[in-house]
Amino acid sequence: MNMQLGSAPGASVLSCKGLSARYHRVTVVSGVDLSLRAGEMLAVLGSNGAGKSSMLQAIAGVVRGGGEINVNGRSLGGMSAHKRALHGLSLVPEQRRNIFPTMTVRENIDIGLALLPASEREAQRAFIIDLFPILQTRETAMAGMLSGGEQQMLAIGLALGRKPAVLALDEPSQGLAPAVFDILAAAFDRLKKGGLALLLAEQNVPFAARIVDRYVVLSHGHIVRSGDRADLDDPQRIAEAFLGTGRG
């Protein structure tokens, strides 16, 4: 079941080889290879406990892991999380845990922008606001007081602040109202066109099917299946992968 995931032409922005993640000494993800080009979006699908979050966290450096991680040709393996953030990797963790609930929206965005040279900050801020205009109107509100959808937009805006090369998103659709899905999908589309590489961990397959280019399915910490977006439109196959139906 060895997929040639990195076979697509063009420069790869993110490439991982033999990626593993562990809590304490328990390995929860192992032997994952993947690669991602600029302007491409890859979904990591799988049920709860399959290892999606751990995999993303290992890439971002917040859980211990092994294997090679390259972003734009620079090896990030062994670096601490904040150094990885400096080198073009952004993670929006599960339940938007990258935001600071007791600080205002503006302050949150400032934190995201802090790593950019001062001259580029305002332009990037304008870009984020343009992507999610609602953030402008909520500027002085405490981040913790925003609705789930607004928090998700803030979380993404925060992660975009330093102009990352790779944006990893851990279940951004979780617990959100359907209306927000459209905003997120539109935003992801724009980001892709702008050349960002996106890595999306999702349980919500239909949502993923709307926006991704390729997908992999993670089970027990291994990639067990991969393919193109088209597969995801077939409800039968989704059911197989997620409900265990069809296998009896």
Next chain:
Amino acid sequence: MTVQVKDITVRFGGVTAVKDVSLKLPPGKIVAVIGPNGSGKSTLFNAITGMVKPAAGTIEVDDTRIDAMPPYRRIGLGLARTFQTPRFDPKVTVSEAVMCGFYPVHRTGVFSAMLRLPKAVAEEGDFRERCSDILDDLRLSEFRSLTMNELPMGRVRLVEVARAVANRPKYILLDEPAAGLEREEQRMLSREIRKLADRGVGVLLVEHNFGLIRELAEHVVVLKDGAKLLEGEPETIAKDRAFIDVYLGSAGR
């Protein structure tokens, strides 16, 4: 003689995590709770075992109101639970971890334990024996002297189940026991759950794997955004359009 949850509502701050949920868990039956992440399954568990306070509603175990009792008294009445994220001290051995599960049934006081009175020795021996039976049942015997951090995740979940059954509960609440288990381990686990139910234990099961639910549960409750969406037999539920939409996320379509 059942666990009866009536119109339970749980709020965190301004957010309603569980809203007017009722369910019944008779002895010897397996009832499954299913729903997307954040639909309130774990919170429901926590409300039943007393780890969060419901804002409204009642919970009864065998006709005893328990919703004002502290958790330890509820456990003493014959409830047991597992955690979605197993909570273990990584440094204890498997058999020690299971031995901890006997706490609710221990009868020797601190002083007879300290003095090792014959009563205490007998009880300790009894626990050891039952512990090794449980480990045998769940095929964990070969791992008994390994520490928890040396164990693969699947086995850790089994130890969690072993610990919960140690006090011979009348009702057991399993929070995603099969997540991360290999197919073979899953089959063994489902056999054990079935055995528990056959022995008259009521099992409340939170599970994402619908295959397992189909195999085991007599009754399924579907939660969405903290409220009960529908309930019924697994086969009916599986065909229900509303369920498929909720579970796979219709909104994304």
Next chain:
Amino acid sequence: MYELVEYLLRGALLGITYGLLAFPVSLLFSTTGSVDVALGAYAVLAVAVAYSIGGPVGILAAILATVFASFVVGIISLRLNRPGAVDHVTAVLGTFGLAMFLESLILSVFGTNPMIRQPFDTFWNIGGIRISPQTGINAAVCLVILTALFVVLRKTPFGRSMRASAANPVGASLNGIPVRQIWFATYLLGGLLAGVAGVLILYTTGADYSSAFTLTIWGFGSAIIFGMNSPLRGFAGGLIIGMVQALCSGYLPGAWATAIPLVVIFVVLSMGRMNQIVSTGGRV
């Protein structure tokens, strides 16, 4: 009546220094979840150094000495708080060790003599109430420091990073903030403030080698009275403790003056001011 007001003012004078000690306590607790028991010892170190050298040079040396001491504690605490092995009680034990070390150092170098300097022997007489000019100095220094802290915390990128690391350490590191360095800086800032507090104590009530743990307790008590998460509240807490102390020593016999505020802190502790955590969100 005048007596009461005088006691209250004397208490406020004392309380200002406690308020200064309260700030590092709450800052450190909210940023790292730990308590630095050595804070009182830093303050006594500052008292001793400033006392023996004297003058502005002494004050400067005192503050340098405390910053150095907190540097050592910061290194130890970072070593002890390794990922996956965050044990606050062990970290507290480490600061305990340093407190012991400093106390004994001060004892061997300076002996058991109380160290105090009172440059003013005149009093301001305001409406019949006598106030030492030192009150004015203490209040001014505190005002300056509180303002500076407010500006640093609210207006500078460093302060923002600090608050971010406190509110959400994992999120902060995902946003490129070097959380461990920030923790370390928090320890240093704590040392600096304890040093300033120590200098003021030298010119107010004085101290001896054995004051270290008591001062820690006062700082800690001030920090928890109104909740751990704001320096301003810690400052208010300091004023309260100082006033309770002054009133007790004014109206009650002997040791009660010291015991009552301790009991107050005990009661506050038992109200669970430090326990507002754990089952958030219900996911267990």
Next chain:
Amino acid sequence: MPAVLRSRLAPIGLLVVIIAAMTPLIAGSAFWLDNSVLVAIFSLLALSVGMAYGQAGILSMAPAAFGAIGAFATSIVTTRYGLSPLVGLALALLLPAVVAYPMARAITRLSPLPLSIATLLLSLVLELAIREGKGLTGGYIGISGIPPLWFADSVFAMHVLSWGLVVVVLFLYANLTDSAVGRAVKTARHDPLRATADGVNVPALLASYFAISASVSGLAGWLYAHHLTYMGPDSLTMHVSIKVVLMAVIGGASTLLGPVLGAAFLTLLTLYLPAAETQGMIFGGVLIFVLLVAPNGVLGTDWGKLIARRSDKQPMAVRPAATEGTA
């Protein structure tokens, strides 16, 4: 390893053998017998810290304060009321527990850190109370002329008695650790919620355990008073507490013999130290060193593993596990 050596009582056997072997060597010297009694008394105090901190995770900074309660209790009833030291013993066991239990109940809900601070408060308040309670405690002068124990009225007999008590306490402690209660305490220390799900009333259990550990301190105080026949405000102060905590931590607070080893080591070290003023520097330095090198103490550390790990350093991550699962 033969089963005998792996038994929970093996360390106690080892201690008995060591004491038995040592006794004839020091039997002739009043100086060494006296120090041996002191080591035994400090062992009891350190064991009390071992129980509270090593098992239940409550860092008690007041073992000497609990000891002082026991010591003053027996001093007062024997000198002022002429009662038997055995009455004193009962009080010395009971009173510290009576103080400790409600204190722990009031303060430990889920985090032991506030309770540690509270023990520091207790130390300070108690010292004040002793100084102020002139009629009862003798104030600054203290109580002298405390009768020696009639059944142990020589230093040699005290040596046997106090080590005998250490062995008894160790025996009870080992049994307790290896029981349902002991396991529950360990679980509660690591994860209170997990313990709650096991059916444990966490605050009550930790408070009881803390009370038992306070009783052990009280026992030490009882021995102390009858051994030195004098008890004053400077006898069992917070500085003694600090030393005792240090003993437990150096030896290994979570192990059976660690506190005893630490007590022996530090008492001997004190004998050879120059001035009393510099003790704190040496103790503080040793404590920091031990925490950095082997935070679990000499007997609590798997030295083989530690050395192996030094050569295989892993990258630092930022406290992931701590936030995981509770969000």
